Amino acid sequence: MKKHLKYFFSALLIIVMSQITKAQDVNIILDFTNRKVSADGLSWTFDLEAKGDVGYAGPNNNNWKAYNIRLDLDIPDGVEILGGTGVADPNFTTGSLGVQNVVLGSPPLGQKALGLTLSRGNQTDLNTSTFVKLATYTINFSGPVNQGDPATPRPNAIASGSSWTNGANDPASGNPLGLRRPFLMAQSFALPVTLVSFDAAKEGNAINLAWSTAEETNSNRFDVQRSANGKVWSTIQTVAANGESHSKVEYAAVDNDPFEGNNLYRLHMIDKDGTSAYSRIRTVKFEGVATYMYPNPVSEELTIKAADWNKVAQVEIVGSNGKKVYHSSGKPSANINVRSLLNGVYLVRLTNTNGSETTYKIVVNN
Template structure:
């Protein structure tokens, strides 16, 4: 018992030391109680100003000497202003409400920042371990550095200037239609998650992705290297343009919902899974400097048009739902494989075909999926090309598949229709909340063999508030399988304008809401940023009570609750 008491006392001691050491060794201290508008300027090199206490600060701080610093305590609501040169340091543990902010100083954020525009100035640096929200733009200027271990959100644009360096170990998000620009010679390393708007990589820029990356439209003259080997590593919900000198190398799967235009550059996928590359629209290759290399299977929902460039299938196959069109002056193969496979359809299947030279396709299996019997008469193929029966590649032909929100019955309906089935065993319905990690909801038996239209349905009786992703996995009798495209379904959580209230009474944390918010993640932090409690919870009847395993020490705590579309943050005091 004595050891336990001593350990608790030691923990309390270090917690207290940590709180007070946040803003220590101060040359001038502004103590806030209620509201304080005291302004102060540094008076010599190495001068440190500390803002401590508890309350709202509305004054101004000026740091114009060498190695000056300001420290903002954890209980401070900072609504003032800071002027700092590039030799200064700003450290924030509290809540900062800024207008448009730009600085080349060294900025360390351990708390919360909200601004109407945030810029890390040229050659400046920002280390973020807390939360930064910009209601407009977020910019890392030329030669500046951003290290993000927390959360950064920008509404209208996120810009990385030339020669800048960004390392993301946390979460970075920009608006769906916002711009995400990476300047020449800039380097972005993503180890966390990034959900961006319209992405533009300039020549010489580099993205090294080890985490998850999603984007709206994607345009590149730079280098994109994906080292995440997951089948859902990259998701682009829009159109893609590759230009000369660009490279896109991926060890994981890539899904693009729109059209892809390759007017130059190299695309190489070493992922050997079934869905190495999914393109919802058309793929157009328009320049002889374009090279596409695939080790896994690809599916193109529209047309594959080649008027320049080359595609090599290193053991993978390509399903072209529309027309395969090749019209080039190339004297050698435009699309080539690793050798025909005797009818297993591991080359290219297409809805229709038009090619100008017989030798533009070599060492491939080919199949007309609209009329397999017509494959041999479609075109005059090279001697190395083998025609095959598409049924081995396409065991099920889908007419359509969709999801629908049913608010009356509080569920999401997943529906699909097939026009023919061959050796089909069953369907699995899968769901994801992030578009990357899917799990099985249930399964539905298939007809097996059918040439008639069959209607199927499945109900998700536990819909996710906000955005959820669904897909159907069709499994053949021999165990082979294929996926439909991902379907996105919004299920309104009816929480527009919802407010969270948080109190602590006799050691119990009480949350209450004025509207139904459903499931989410509850997090409780100490003022020093340490996680005290984290758990997925369901708010029932607008309230939730938490009795921590260990009593909460006296002090200020940060309560965060997040669901799919919303997040709430409150401070609570434990006496």
């Protein structure tokens, strides 16, 4: 299984800009934070933050102008990078932002290339104590990506690599676009969680969920989420992560109150720095709350049989005109007198304690 895309930038990038006519280097550190993979795997979003390293002094009167970051992505075969968007933070960036899916230079075999650009006006310069957010980028894909395949910056200042520029008319270069400076990349890219497996299976009146990881760095927790339709999700349990591990770790959770019918499950994997991604969805069909009702047709008393009547919170009977003719909640009765009902077709609606509903059709024939 490929490594989690939600972890594509956990290491810092160190930008070292060596001015030709100056003995002092200008160092800027970039960090990619709040990295999130969408639930459908079709996009990921991250913030780009920066601060000056020790001894930092902004070029050209403390006003650096632009950068271009080239990335090589390891994504599934057949999936293409469609491009993306960038939103600038007005305190530090008011220039244009761009995402390019066609860049100079060939990526390594089997990988795809991506470019991020940003330009600045005369905004506040960086400081050396805290990171500040420059922009938020969203990258879109033609198909689902895995929870993570790493993206690797190209750490050089040639045409096919990443570069940084200072202000216009840089006296060191005589270039109105400024002096191009190289990126130097940190040596390691930590992969907070490598999900090996995720399974869900029915056992009695519950559904057991189990998953395992092969490697964890800085991981915080797993939110176990459930849905009846794949659109509305709720967290039914939170499991603390190991945090740091280089060997296989097993996890488990139990859903003791599943929906009647289909239950969809996924893991929302969250790191300590806010990075997050979702697992693939697992589906389990559960039939065990309402079993059957008899007799049908019924003339006097309807009896409802359930595997666990304590999970039935409400019983309603609705006529063919949509009008409710019977209601019982709290501790509803499993035996219903129907002698007062007119002959015809009715719907019996059971509401379970977990909020799910099941509807049955009966015929009253007095």
